[in-house]
Amino acid sequence: MEEHEVLDRIARRRARTARRITDARITLAHGAGGRSSQALLESLFLPVLSNPLLAPLGDSAQVPIEGGARLAFTTDGYVVKPLRFPGGDIGTLAVNGTINDLAVSGAKPLALSAAFILEEGLEVAELERYAASIGAAAAAAGVPVATGDTKVVERGKADGLYICTAGVGMIDERVTLDPRLIRPGDRILISGAVGDHGMAVLMARGELDLEGEIESDTAPLHDLASALITAAGDSLRCMRDPTRGGVATTLNELARAASVSIVIDEASVPVHAAVLGACEILGIDPLYVANEGKLVAVVAPEGAERALAALRAHPHGGEAVVAGEVRGDPPGMVLLDTAFGGTRVLDTLAGDPLPRIC
């Protein structure tokens, strides 16, 4: 077999949407947002839950309600370790993360829920702090936590505290966001520097003898998303928040959903110096590291300049860039023009190098 035949076979395999789960037990890789997570979702949950609301697998489901309006509905779980890190804690993360799933679906967030799974022995004073940061984050974003629940499990079962959230929002009537609308020629925008959250949490674990001033970028993005919608109008194809698996994983999901290829210019992607340094030492590519306050937008070429200007004018989008563009071929793949002058595939990872960062 010739080299190009082997490469074609891999390309076909990459572009394939259905993945099979072959493991006998759940491993940490299944929670990492990479190929193993996809396999779990696609071969275990989707077959039994199959329904039209779930099928698009977006950040939120779009639920049609009377009068033609659409409700965005999302849920998320937070198991970050440690519970506090520079720039935020599990409380701010839960509020902002849920808001962002609604925001990138083009929705104005209306209300959130929070369920607390507490470990026996957790200090009340500590819980008070997280509750306060939830209150503060919700107030800052102007989105109420409208309902909640508490459960307690035995010592040793929940690492202090897990939080499960849900969120509802009203989808902006002006937009139809769908990765299937992506066309060759569209531009890829990233709203700022990548990798801050994942590296901030990793450093906060204190397992590495590394020190650096890296703060999580956790932030609510609904206002930024709304500004982008206003500026880009119909030329906005879709938005995503590149959390687990980072920008690379998000772009791969988009390329697969739209059957297009995406080419990213490595040199254009902003990465803060401390993040880049830590990633170098650990052998991690910042494009795979989680963000909690960034969005990726796909915009038709005619709207790209306006979209970029709108992002940059916003406090959460000051470092926004056009990082690449959509091509037709090879479908389902993301390519990286390296700063060094070569081109390579930017694939989905089998598992995440950094578990439990959100």
Place this chain on the structure above:
Amino acid sequence: MRHVSEYRSGEVARGLAERIAALVEPGQKYKLMEVCGGHTHTIYRHGLEDLLPEGIELVHGPGCPVCVIPMGRQDDAIAIAEQDGVIFTTFADMLRVPASRGSLLDAKAAGADVRIVYSPLDALRIARENPDRETVFFAIGFETTAPSTALTLLRARAERAANFSVFCNHVIVAPALLAILRSEGLALDGFIGPGHVSTVIGTEPYEFIPREHRKPVVVCGFEPLDVLQSIYMLVRQLAEGRCEVENQYSRVVSRGGNPLAIRAIAETMELRDTFEWRGLGFIPSSAMRIRDSFAEHDAEVRFTVAGARVADPKACQCGEVLRGAIRPWECKVFGTACTPEQPIGTCMVSSEGACAAYYNYGRLERRRGAGVLAAG
């Protein structure tokens, strides 16, 4: 990180690539082996082959610490991890390596206490924090990582950490190179020599290669410009008819290496008579064991392991890939039965493995021609 970007300048790279192209004889093939997995990773990650003239073929060598661990040793590691009361500490790279029955990650999911560490000192700390349990560190790697294992053993002794031991799988690069030089049908023209290993052992241990085997060696750093410059230095040696060990990585590597590190290794470890390398078979004097004087910290003494030789899966051609005899895509199962999600062989697991690098980063440019991707 300004220091890093200096070694990644696309402009400097193009200049070097032109100088390489000017030295290459038209129609002549240059088969150069990069010994280290770290180099393989750099080459693919930065798309370095796109910059090289057609005649230069890079052959991936055996210097990937994960890739060379044979199945039997991985089985033994899992057997130790599964024993009651053991905390088994390992670098993350080893978690997904397939053994006879699943991987360490599977053992962890089934209940074994397997923990990721970033250095052996982390493992010693875990031992200190869990005095009533046995903590074992899975030591792998070439001379690069052996000093940190050695220093940890010395510290464990000083602390009387009776519950800490090391499962030692440290290997040595020179005997593997000799095995490759002696293997048949591999017409190599030169070696891109190990960088990190050489910071410890220096450049002297490679001098037999030009002297006895008439192949040039350039010890090379890990940034893409380092690799490109080393290729230039190799091609220049060949063009000028020279054959010697040159040191491109002189900002870190000296001829004599690091005597402190070498002494720490010698104090705690000694050569094994022989050691099995995945795909290369048993190579005499190619690995280290823990000295009898440190037996209380030797997991092979403290735990009963099968120590059996386990044949690689029939379909797996990691050995041929590690010897540079075939390219990753020429393996029968590459990209079909063996993928990064479900690896059969070690070369598909580690980010330094040639197969994983090739699979994950691809080689589109050469197939499609620069025009297709550069257009638009």
